[in-house]
Amino acid sequence: MSRVISSLDEIAGDYDLALVDLWGCLHDGIRPYPEAVEACRRFRARGGAVVLVTNAPRPRADVERQIAGIGVPADCWDTIATSGDSARAAMFRGTVGRRVWTIEGPGDHGFFAPMALIDDPVEIAEVPLAEAEGIVCLGPADPHADPAVYRPQFLVAKQRGLKLLCANPDIVVDRGGVREWCAGALAALYTEMGGESLYFGKPHPPIYDLARRRYAELPGALPEPRVLAIGDGIRTDILGAQQEDIDSLFITGGIAAEETKTEGQPDPDALAAFLAAEQVTPTFAIGYLR
Template structure:
């Protein structure tokens, strides 16, 4: 059963590094969450390492610029691992072919196609119309407010052609301020439901954790066998992924599950227990908001 805590500092000394989600934990899609920033600054000052692990489809340097604009300072983190970087590596290795139909928002998602120097002999990716495509790359919906079902006609055609869909962001929804938006994960789930094949590289799937561990190991102050805790508000991404990776998790109940857990400052214990049981998932610790 999860332990409800009031501050990360109550348990942080047990861990050398934290894999911290961004959206819903460090910012709300509009601005930084000051208490969360302060908590990570305090953790780092005590010797902890913060790796931001995000399902953003963007390259890590693009995410760094974005969160700086939100007000998340550089001294609140050490490294960034993104679903986008994991997915880009697979794309440039040709996992869905050379000619791809791209789903996303331009110019916001254009950085996904930036050259990736770590790949030898990368595939020359070409964006083409659906009827010419060998595969699909999905960074998100064309309209994040539209029901994913609007894509059924295109997905039916793609499934009949046997196209694979590379999902650059497994998140289903995010809250941008007070507005709930659909993410690429919702489209990939629909495509799978329709009989298509979707490929995932972000949380809760292994590739992003491998990338996060490599980003952690590359830091000069990283221990050889670090004790890691994952922090996030996504029960089916952050917390499930931590469980599958056999690492402890701190669930932020005041994010995506605020209503279900009756979280204002802290979750209602019974509502939290009912929610976790319904999700068939558990977290080592829970807190209303990261602080």
């Protein structure tokens, strides 16, 4: 059974590196959570490093500008690893071909900016579905519409054997309390229909490899840090940590607030039932990061 804690400070001394989720953990898509910001500041003040690990389908620089714009201060984190960068690296290596059909929401187009990290990158052309060799899925054009609206195009793509590169495995996020669909919902639909979806964010290994590389670039980085993953996604943040064999802190007041009956802290019985149903076991749990 996961241990429910009241503050990150209770366990912070046992870890050198915190892999902290953004949406639902540090901010709600509109504004930061002040207590979460302070918790990360205190972790850093103790000598720990905070790597923000996000399934945002965007380059690191775009995410940095986005979180600064909503008020997340730069002194509560050290560096950023994004699903977008992991997926971009794969795209520029030609994983889904050179000619791609793109599914994207507002503000996602920085994904196609050149990437110096890749030697001899493939030149990518965005084309209509009928001309595509693969699909790049950054998120639905309308995040409030049922993902099933893409069934007709996905049927065509599946019949042609196109692979779908999913830049954000999240199924949903809550923006200021309003639920939105993410790229992961479309990728899940494509897989359900018999297509092949490729994932690069949490809970899949590429983003953890990127996070470790970003940490290793920091001054004073340890060769074998003690790592804690923090996030509100049971099938992304927590499952990913479990698969990487690292400890985790489940933020129950995020997208699982209703299921865990979180009001300040999770209801113990509801939390136990939720974790049993998901068959994922975080090391620790807390209502909100503080």
